[in-house]
Amino acid sequence: MSAMQEAFDRASGKKTPWNPSRKATARVKNPLPAPTSCPHCNGAVDLVNNSAIYGREYGEWPYAYACTAAGCGAYVGLHPFTAIPLGTLADGPTRAARKRAKAAFNPIWQSGRMTRGEAYAWLARALGIEKTEECHIGWFDVSTCQRVEQVIRESRQ
Template identity: 45%
Template structure:
């Protein structure tokens, strides 16, 4: 397997191209996918389907958890149809004051994910909706509560 030169942002070492069985041994559906892994940092990133092009920047356990939290509050903005995905990322880039080309959660570090969560929570707090009874109210919860996602970082510690 030959991939690109991908450097870990956490330690500066070159990441190795691996298949999904190493990252997600209990997810056979992901075994054929490619990932870049920095074993010393336990940081990884997936690749675009059918390629060895990374989806973003390698993430260690803390960064993966921060990205999950950012996606949990950001994705409903476009999945509910309030904005398209492209519009939502353009809005987020403007709110975070970063270039649109650099605005994708898979490229964010932990702190930028935390900023994105705060921005999206403000967005949801400001959403006015009309109930079936015709009353206006502000949306305070963007999606029904879900069971917390498990971090897989401990599997490789």
Template identity: 40%
Template sequence: MKRRTNSLRKVYCDYCGRETEYVDSKVIYGKSYGKIYLCRNCMAYVGVHKGTDKPLGRLANAELRNWKKAAHAVFDPLWKYGRFRGHRNAAYAWLAQKMGLPVEKTHIGMFDVGQCRKAIEIIEKETKGDRYGRYQKDPR
């Protein structure tokens, strides 16, 4: 991603290669949650870090968004309630080691479909029998 002279990044779609638009998320959600990069051709999009124009990860189409949701459904209980309770970075470091990825490249927001599938498989295998299952909420 490169900077434009008006300080916005140039972000290109991973699917069609077109330059994305920097728009309000209201375009997608009907309510504003901040800015996003949107490829209208593919309807792929990604949010940005609050107060910046830095993408939260890679652009995602409908399929990838579904896989990211599934990955979060098994990953989030690990750091919210499970073995890494309250330590999200430690959970990502553990996942990085298990996936054979550098820690800085290990984030569900950056994953493609294959990486989401692999993460789900690893987490489900490694946490089999753990108290906190896929969709279980904090019991307190």
């Protein structure tokens, strides 16, 4: 199916995850590989139009990697105009934990106290992540997200 989709999209010139933009792909630093199995249930993963998740297409690049196992519901979006996942597949609890971690973290750089890069460098140090470029909330599991909230709370004391 995806080989056929790839041939079709290339022939039509339409940019899709099966015929991604080379420029956009080259711009993504530290790309994660396309997921093949779900980290939550080990189910198979499919590249889908996100209308399969939301009931209608959502966003300028409406695609996602989604777990095919019934009842799992884990998915992750893609960097625009690429086939590169934004992070690891997130199930409901992981999505909620990442949302809370971002809500705690984003004000640090949005306030202008630090640049976004400085804020991530600080967070990486606080979490003991060696490389700042591997510090992405979209890559974190529930417990790491909880540590994000914790280190930010502690930094305020």
